[in-house]
Amino acid sequence: MLIHNTWYVAAEPNELDAAPLARTILNQPVVLFRTASGDIAALEDRCPHRFVPLSLGKVLGEHIQCAYHGAQFGVDGAFRAVPGQDTLPNVCVKHFPVVQKHGYVWIWMGDPELASDTSSIPDFFYRGDHPDWDGGYGHFESIQAAFGLINDNLFDITHAEYVHPGSFGGEEMRIYRRSQPGEDFIDQKTTYSVSERAITFRLRSLGMDQGGPFYRWMVATSLGAEQYSGKVDLDMQVDWGAPCYTSFLLNARPAGKPPAEGAEVCNMHAITPETETSSHYFYRSIKNYGGKELVGPFMDGVRAIFDQDKPILEAQQRSVGHHDIASMKSVSFAGDLLYRKARTINQGLCDLEQNANLIT
């Protein structure tokens, strides 16, 4: 199940600083580069002369130069120079629309005529380049797990108690397990709403003695303290946008304080399919409190947490093999509700795309 007509995260902007970047997206080898004037381009990663990857070459001004025979191409994929000859081949390397927004470089791999619709770049990623927020980037290159398995993982916070018991999870967080649509924030309760391509999910947990240790750490660091031993109030808003974007906005504060006085952390996740069974998993973790000196330990902690999912996801993929997990007979748990809704939305997008291909 691969969806093509959507904007995917192709790279963190700083990945293009030093040299052209090779990355396979939806089975297509792509080279990404930034020119001297700052334009960003994505081309098929294959010189049309002898098929050497252009990513082995280098950027010369506004062009990328092939490492093998020195041919140069513009950001549109057209030949700009062939050493030793005056006429240029009337051939273009395939190029892909790219845009930089919300702290990421995005790419469109689908039907180029539909690329002008950027609504699939999720608005709820806006904090990604907002001046009130700082933090860091991380990604798993070629994690050996299908896009869908990672998406399920992110939008299913019932796994936190078992995979992240020392950080996000904890028995007091189990309240989310019995969700109801259409209700507003209620103490010790969760709510969610579903639109055509998005799901929003809210959780409020008040007076936690233990809860997830990460939320307690947020309160402590926002108070400039080593530890915080009082009770914690937590609001969590999870926004999911099809096919693969999830944002966790966490607000934690000493019990009884209003949310406006809470410390906030936003974890954003974007999954880009590499192949049917492997993915590039990008994440950003940012916070709206504390100084620059907090960013290092904050990112170390966050990376250690996300590292815990990787072996689970890859073992799951080995177990599933080349099957589509949706076609396998599996047992459902009550906590599966939301990620199964997300999966249904994605399946609808996939069907729509395949039907469109049948018509054209």
Add this chain to the structure above:
Amino acid sequence: MLIHNTWYVAAEPNELDAAPLARTILNQPVVLFRTASGDIAALEDRCPHRFVPLSLGKVLGEHIQCAYHGAQFGVDGAFRAVPGQDTLPNVCVKHFPVVQKHGYVWIWMGDPELASDTSSIPDFFYRGDHPDWDGGYGHFESIQAAFGLINDNLFDITHAEYVHPGSFGGEEMRIYRRSQPGEDFIDQKTTYSVSERAITFRLRSLGMDQGGPFYRWMVATSLGAEQYSGKVDLDMQVDWGAPCYTSFLLNARPAGKPPAEGAEVCNMHAITPETETSSHYFYRSIKNYGGKELVGPFMDGVRAIFDQDKPILEAQQRSVGHHDIASMKSVSFAGDLLYRKARTINQGLCDLEQNANLIT
């Protein structure tokens, strides 16, 4: 050629002490674990919810808990708990009969109705948990060689002169090459007998000046000496049980002494198919003389010897590829007699099993 209706060694008992153990047997991923009360269980290594291997989880009392969402299963594979919900799915993870005997954990992967017949667990492994014998365990996890190639290797001691020249082999040991059935122990001679599922083979070599250096080492250590330079008398009894069990009982003594005064070593070998072309190769080496302090050097020596077979077997498998070696046109040597008989017995068991499947 995979045989299913037999008991295979699944694990050394101490492999289940710390955590659940993952092992693929006959192409089936299996998780093995021991509960708090000491029961041993083997389940399909796949949670029926999201297909994560159960071996990533942990044992909680009498249950195994999935690492992903905390579901718990009993030794029978039935759900015992799903966090956050009261009703349990009426589904079972497949479980496999297991039994602990003769120092190993055994598993039955075939037709469950036939598992009550434990006669395929070889009686001649009884020394494996006998108080008069001590020694150690070893195994090759996922050796890249088919079950049948390893079985051939074990029951063909003509390879010892070339693969193990510094230990088991030696020119004086060549007497085994011309075997005769039905005869008893004769000086410098070998005998063998074949039953429906077993072969026994005896060798007596008297007055060896050189022989296999390992037998000389046995005499020396049993005398508490560094070296022994006299002549050596050796009795060897090799018991093979279908499909894959071999025991070598060695009795070595100063020439002229009766066997009752000999030092004895027993090497037991059990092969468990992982796939058609890879195996788990378990061995135990035990002795009935010397103190605990001898176990360390004894096992170091034995492991070094068995390590010599591994590159041969894996190179042989690469050469054979995905063919069944029995279907390949090969040259026979006189020394092939016994392992070819063993192979014929195994082929008969395999045919029997496939015919039974045709009928049902």
Add this chain to the structure above:
Amino acid sequence: MLIHNTWYVAAEPNELDAAPLARTILNQPVVLFRTASGDIAALEDRCPHRFVPLSLGKVLGEHIQCAYHGAQFGVDGAFRAVPGQDTLPNVCVKHFPVVQKHGYVWIWMGDPELASDTSSIPDFFYRGDHPDWDGGYGHFESIQAAFGLINDNLFDITHAEYVHPGSFGGEEMRIYRRSQPGEDFIDQKTTYSVSERAITFRLRSLGMDQGGPFYRWMVATSLGAEQYSGKVDLDMQVDWGAPCYTSFLLNARPAGKPPAEGAEVCNMHAITPETETSSHYFYRSIKNYGGKELVGPFMDGVRAIFDQDKPILEAQQRSVGHHDIASMKSVSFAGDLLYRKARTINQGLCDLEQNANLIT
């Protein structure tokens, strides 16, 4: 596109000094060895008894002995001994014609009746064992690139400016880009001639200020100097013989001196297909000036240059995959002229061989 009826380089002679050598050639595992009397042999690398590679064994006098059960074979592949039995199997291991010439061991993998024609061993490799020349050997074992891609690379010196800018390449060398057939050496010009199975290509570049730094290094070392800062005159003769032999004869001297006073280096390259998509790439670099003490730095430099091609070639192969590059739609550059002629010659040889197989 694999060509069988030709002599390929199988090994450097010193590779057979210590032990039998395993090498897969045209998908066929081969063992090469030198006997006590100096005969060289090439056999199928598989004992006909239990299919263990003979290359795991050892040379005993005039025979090779299998590592598993000690069987011995002569250079003709016939059984010479089976331990423990008097009669020998009337079976032969397949053997391949071999010959040592021009500093290499050559093998014939094709129709044995055609092996007596050694004309495919290129005469222009004669300097390989000529007393006036010394240097060293190098090879890439199992480089993951098809024979044809490497052959293209060698006979296409337009890549030097980009892949070898610090040695063979340089803007002043671009004169070769516009080649004309049938002309003799002209200043700043190149010429070439094509025969049925060979192409010769000559380049003369006079008065180079920069040129390829390697040619400047030749002039400096031939003068016994650290550096040479004057202008350089260069003659280069490139001989290619089907299907895969290339020799670069370089003559560099201070500008204005006659070629007879130039320093000469000869780089010889021979490609032997391992599989359809991988190769053994042998090279020799020799010089006719300077003492033995120059060989070390000379070979270090040459190896560093040829190492630059490997990542390009392997990336190109990954990009091409299992296709034949000739069947892929590609853009041509003017500089492709000569290697495309070589490719056409090879395709003709390949077609000839396949047609011959159809008839017989």
